[in-house]
Amino acid sequence: MRRLVLFAAFAVALPVLAQPVALDARIERAVAEVAPRVVEYRRHVHQNPELSNRETETAAFVARHLRGLGIDVRTGVARTGVVGTLRGGRPGPTVALRADMDALPVTEQVDLPFASTARAVYNGLDVGVMHACGHDAHVGILMGVAEVLAAMRDDLPGTVVFLFQPAEEGAPAGEAPAGAEQMVAEDALAGVDGVFGLHVTSQYEVGELVTRPGGMMASADDLRIVVHGKQTHGAMPWGGVDPISTSALIVTGLQTIVSRQVDLTQSPAVVTIGRIDGGVRSNIVPDSVLMVGTIRSLDADVRAELHARIRRTVTSIAESQGATAEVAIAGEYGYPVTSNDPTLLDRMAPTLRAVAGDGLDLDATPVLGAEDFSYFANEVPGLFLWLGIRTPGASDQAFPANHSPLFRIDEDALPLGVRALTQLAVDFLEGEG
Ligand SMILES: [Zn+2]
Ligand SMILES: [Zn+2]
Structure with a gap:
């Protein structure tokens, strides 16, 4: 942080320098310069969600x-990446730096001059389309990063790959694998x-940068x-085999996996049955x-x-009732754990401290939502960050959760x-951190 502040002060006092300035100071200045354009990019993407x-x-x-910007571009990766x-x-x-580009089948209810009025067909239904998860901000931010880094390319000791990926929210039926996995x-x-x-x-609030080692x-x-x-x-139930009473035993049995069988000090776990379909009438x-x-x-x-x-519990309970059961685990949201490489986080912590100061928190509470950034981080050491977007002091109601039709962003966060x-x-790239 010290190095950054010193050079930043120097750069403000002497905007035109004969000597090359340290990259940190140039970044500080360039980010301030690109910031208004990042807002424009974000708003353009917000108004045109897909x-x-x-x-x-x-x-x-x-x-x-x-x-x-003179960056080599490959398109059509994982369909639209x-x-x-x-x-x-x-x-x-x-x-590599990653941004996801997709929006959600949500009808925007935020009163903004650049609010989305887009509609599309999703799973056969006519739906509103909205950047209710903030991926518009991710795209805008990474476009800004590309601008800053491209301007200092001659001094960069290595290569930067920009990953603009599709389908983080899950591919439409029949189009998996997609998103990061397919990239x-x-x-x-x-x-x-x-x-x-x-x-x-x-x-989290504007100015907060939050992460944790391991499962996030x-x-x-x-x-x-x-x-x-x-x-x-x-x-006369004895004349057949009842899959309804068997299902009830299975639902109960599944709950004992989390409550009785998994070491919860190692990781929290959830098994939820969200839907049961069976039968047509009482008798x-x-x-x-x-x-x-x-x-x-x-x-x-x-x-x-x-x-x-789960497989063992389901098939054994079914067998005990004279029934059989098929168990399939996978599907639309089958993402791995998003886990931050502890060595990489250690190494980059000084960088994070330098950019976020007191806004840095390296002890994030894990969440049980999922992210397909995990596919990238399973291949190479990875680090994922939460960026706060709530106006400091504002209430939870003023800034509803991601995926809400009222989801909004304080652009000062960008x-x-x-x-x-x-x-x-x-x-x-410089081997620092
Ligand atoms: Zn989302
Ligand atoms: Zn998201």
């Missing part, structure tokens, strides 16, 4: 911007030594169980029952253990996002 795997205009907007490669003037490692499959991380990303959240966001796996019994008259025992749910954890080993125990990603990239 659903997962449909981000064609957003991708074109990003690609045009990167090409204009954009990968930009900026080669620095000096040799060195390669760092990795299409070699977006070729040669990359480390990856950084951030997510805006109304959980959960793995999320869809669970689908079909219990097969044998249909019979409801007055018929049906042939089968469908149950769907979600499985969450913050540790890869616990995740694997949960899966194995420069810290630009500074954090830029400085992380530069310090990573």
Whole structure:
């Protein structure tokens, strides 16, 4: 921090210097200069939201911007993703920075001059489309970062890869794998030594930058169980096999996995059955029952253990009733745990302290929501950050949670996002932190 402040003061006093200034001071100045444009980029993307795997205009907007900066661009990665490669003037490692581009099937209720009025068809339904998760801010921030880094390319000791990915919120039915998983499959991380990303959240205030070592966001796996019994008259259940009473035992049995079998000091865990379908009337025992749910954890080993125990519990209980059960674990939101590499976090902590000062918190409470940044961080050391977007002092009601139709962002939060990603990239390349 000291080095940064000294050079920043120097730069303000002497804006035109014959000697090259340290990159830190140039970043500080360049971020202030790019900040108004980041707001413009964010607003443009906000007003023109596109659903997962449909981000064609957003991708074109990003690609045009990167090409204009002289950055090599690959488009059509994982359908609509954009990968930009900026080669620095000096040799060195390669760092990747990630932004997600997709919006949600949510009808915006925020009163803004650039509010979304977009509509689209989602799963056969006509829906409003809104950047209710703040990915518009992520795109704007990373476009700003690209601008800052491109201007200092001659002095960069290595390569920066910009990952603008589609479908973080999950691909439409039949289009998985998608998003980060598919970007990795299409070699977006070729040669990359480390990856950084951030997510805006109304959980924290403007100026706050929050992360933690290890599991920060959960793995999320869809669970689908079909219990097969044998249909019979409801007055003579002994004539068949009842999948409804079997399902009830299974729901109860599943809860004992979390409460009795998993070491909860290692990781929290959740198994939720969110839907049960079976039967048509009071006096018929049906042939089968469908149950769907979600499985969450913050540790890869616990995740694997949960899966194995769920399979065992479901099939054994079904067998005990004379029924059979199919268990499928996967699906739309089957993301791994988003886990921050502790060594990388240690190394970059001084950088984070320098950009966020007292706003830095390295002891974030983990959340059981999921993020497909995990696919990148499973390939190379990764670090994911929460960026606070709530106006300091404002109430929770004034800044509803991500995915709300009332989700909004205090744009004063954006420069810290630009500074954090830029400085992380530069310090990573310089082997500092
Ligand atoms: Zn989201
Ligand atoms: Zn999101």
